[in-house]
Amino acid sequence: MLCVICSAGGHLSEALEAVSKTEVPMYFVTFGEPHARLRLSGKETYYVIDPHTSLIKYALNVFQSMWILLKKRPKVILSTGAGIALATCVLGRLFGAKIIFLESGARISTPSKTGKLMYKIAHVFIVQWKPMLKVFPDAKYVGPLL
Numbered sequence: 019m020l021c022v023i024c025s026a027g028g029h030l031s032e033a034l035e036a037v038s039k040t041e042v043p044m045y046f047v048t049f050g051e052p053h054a055r056l057r058l059s060g061k062e063t064y065y066v067i068d069p070h071t072s073l074i075k076y077a078l079n080v081f082q083s084m085w086i087l088l089k090k091r092p093k094v095i096l097s098t099g100a101g102i103a104l105a106t107c108v109l110g111r112l113f114g115a116k117i118i119f120l121e122s123g124a125r126i127s128t129p130s131k132t133g134k135l136m137y138k139i140a141h142v143f144i145v146q147w148k149p150m151l152k153v154f155p156d157a158k159y160v161g162p163l164l
Contacts, residue, residue, distance in 0.1 A: 048063065
Protein backbone atom coordinates (compact mmCIF):
# COMPACT_ATOMS: atom_id res chain seq x y z
CA MET A 19 0.00 0.00 0.00
CA LEU A 20 1.28 3.44 -0.99
CA CYS A 21 0.38 6.58 0.95
CA VAL A 22 0.61 9.80 -1.07
CA ILE A 23 0.59 12.83 1.21
CA CYS A 24 0.77 16.45 0.09
CA SER A 25 -0.83 19.81 0.45
CA ALA A 26 -3.32 20.89 -2.19
CA GLY A 27 -2.43 22.94 -5.25
CA GLY A 28 0.91 22.47 -7.00
CA HIS A 29 2.11 19.86 -4.53
CA LEU A 30 -0.95 17.76 -5.38
CA SER A 31 -0.36 18.26 -9.12
CA GLU A 32 3.20 16.97 -8.76
CA ALA A 33 2.09 14.03 -6.62
CA LEU A 34 -0.59 13.02 -9.12
CA GLU A 35 1.96 13.19 -11.95
CA ALA A 36 4.50 11.19 -9.93
CA VAL A 37 2.05 8.31 -9.42
CA SER A 38 0.20 8.59 -12.74
CA LYS A 39 1.68 5.36 -14.12
CA THR A 40 1.75 3.50 -10.81
CA GLU A 41 -0.62 0.58 -10.49
CA VAL A 42 -0.14 -0.25 -6.82
CA PRO A 43 -2.93 0.23 -4.29
CA MET A 44 -2.69 3.76 -2.93
CA TYR A 45 -4.49 6.36 -0.93
CA PHE A 46 -4.08 10.12 -0.62
CA VAL A 47 -3.85 12.40 2.41
CA THR A 48 -4.36 16.13 1.88
CA PHE A 49 -6.40 19.14 2.93
CA GLY A 50 -10.12 19.15 2.17
CA GLU A 51 -10.06 22.13 -0.15
CA PRO A 52 -12.71 22.06 -2.90
CA HIS A 53 -10.23 21.81 -5.79
CA ALA A 54 -8.40 18.93 -4.07
CA ARG A 55 -11.68 17.08 -3.49
CA LEU A 56 -12.53 17.52 -7.16
CA ARG A 57 -9.13 16.29 -8.42
CA LEU A 58 -9.17 13.29 -6.07
CA SER A 59 -12.76 12.32 -6.76
CA GLY A 60 -12.98 8.54 -7.06
CA LYS A 61 -9.66 7.99 -5.27
CA GLU A 62 -9.35 6.81 -1.67
CA THR A 63 -8.59 10.02 0.19
CA TYR A 64 -8.30 11.18 3.79
CA TYR A 65 -8.64 14.87 4.55
CA VAL A 66 -6.68 16.27 7.49
CA ILE A 67 -6.44 19.56 9.35
CA ASP A 68 -3.95 22.15 8.11
CA PRO A 69 -1.26 22.08 10.82
CA HIS A 70 0.25 25.48 10.01
CA THR A 71 -2.18 27.73 11.80
CA SER A 72 -1.70 26.73 15.46
CA LEU A 73 -0.04 24.25 17.79
CA ILE A 74 -3.43 22.78 18.66
CA LYS A 75 -4.15 22.12 14.99
CA TYR A 76 -0.67 20.63 14.59
CA ALA A 77 -1.38 18.26 17.49
CA LEU A 78 -4.71 17.29 15.91
CA ASN A 79 -2.93 16.68 12.60
CA VAL A 80 -0.45 14.37 14.37
CA PHE A 81 -3.32 12.34 15.86
CA GLN A 82 -5.12 12.21 12.51
CA SER A 83 -1.90 11.07 10.83
CA MET A 84 -1.32 8.36 13.42
CA TRP A 85 -4.90 7.09 13.11
CA ILE A 86 -4.65 6.88 9.31
CA LEU A 87 -1.24 5.16 9.46
CA LEU A 88 -2.46 2.59 11.98
CA LYS A 89 -5.57 1.95 9.90
CA LYS A 90 -3.86 1.69 6.49
CA ARG A 91 -0.32 0.44 7.36
CA PRO A 92 1.37 1.71 4.16
CA LYS A 93 4.64 0.12 3.09
CA VAL A 94 5.73 3.31 1.29
CA ILE A 95 4.92 6.98 1.89
CA LEU A 96 5.47 9.41 -0.99
CA SER A 97 5.29 13.12 -0.33
CA THR A 98 5.75 16.27 -2.35
CA GLY A 99 5.34 18.46 0.75
CA ALA A 100 4.64 20.81 2.20
CA GLY A 101 4.44 20.82 5.99
CA ILE A 102 1.44 18.47 6.00
CA ALA A 103 3.86 15.62 5.35
CA LEU A 104 6.18 15.91 8.31
CA ALA A 105 4.12 14.16 11.02
CA THR A 106 3.01 11.36 8.69
CA CYS A 107 6.54 10.72 7.43
CA VAL A 108 8.13 10.72 10.89
CA LEU A 109 5.44 8.41 12.28
CA GLY A 110 5.49 6.27 9.14
CA ARG A 111 9.23 5.78 9.41
CA LEU A 112 8.82 4.74 13.07
CA PHE A 113 6.20 2.21 11.91
CA GLY A 114 8.58 0.79 9.28
CA ALA A 115 7.38 2.50 6.09
CA LYS A 116 9.86 3.56 3.42
CA ILE A 117 9.78 7.32 2.88
CA ILE A 118 10.15 8.96 -0.54
CA PHE A 119 10.24 12.73 -0.73
CA LEU A 120 9.99 14.67 -3.97
CA GLU A 121 11.23 18.26 -3.60
CA SER A 122 8.99 20.77 -5.33
CA GLY A 123 9.76 21.58 -8.94
CA ALA A 124 9.46 25.24 -7.96
CA ARG A 125 12.72 24.76 -6.04
CA ILE A 126 15.44 25.20 -8.64
CA SER A 127 18.43 26.15 -6.48
CA THR A 128 17.22 26.72 -2.91
CA PRO A 129 15.60 24.13 -0.63
CA SER A 130 12.17 24.29 0.93
CA LYS A 131 11.83 24.21 4.71
CA THR A 132 10.09 20.86 4.45
CA GLY A 133 12.78 19.57 2.10
CA LYS A 134 15.53 20.42 4.58
CA LEU A 135 13.73 18.40 7.27
CA MET A 136 12.69 15.55 5.00
CA TYR A 137 16.23 15.08 3.66
CA LYS A 138 17.13 13.69 7.09
CA ILE A 139 14.07 11.41 7.24
CA ALA A 140 13.57 10.13 3.69
CA HIS A 141 14.97 6.86 2.43
CA VAL A 142 14.84 8.30 -1.09
CA PHE A 143 15.03 12.05 -1.72
CA ILE A 144 14.28 13.24 -5.25
CA VAL A 145 15.01 16.60 -6.87
CA GLN A 146 13.73 17.94 -10.18
CA TRP A 147 16.60 20.31 -10.97
CA LYS A 148 20.33 19.54 -11.16
CA PRO A 149 21.40 22.61 -9.10
CA MET A 150 19.55 21.07 -6.14
CA LEU A 151 22.15 18.29 -6.04
CA LYS A 152 24.54 20.87 -4.56
CA VAL A 153 22.08 21.35 -1.69
CA PHE A 154 21.11 17.68 -1.38
CA PRO A 155 24.15 15.69 -2.59
CA ASP A 156 22.62 12.25 -1.91
CA ALA A 157 19.39 13.07 -3.75
CA LYS A 158 18.28 11.42 -6.98
CA TYR A 159 17.78 13.77 -9.93
CA VAL A 160 14.76 12.94 -12.14
CA GLY A 161 14.12 16.14 -14.09
CA PRO A 162 10.96 18.26 -13.98
CA LEU A 163 7.64 16.43 -13.62
CA LEU A 164 5.47 19.30 -14.81
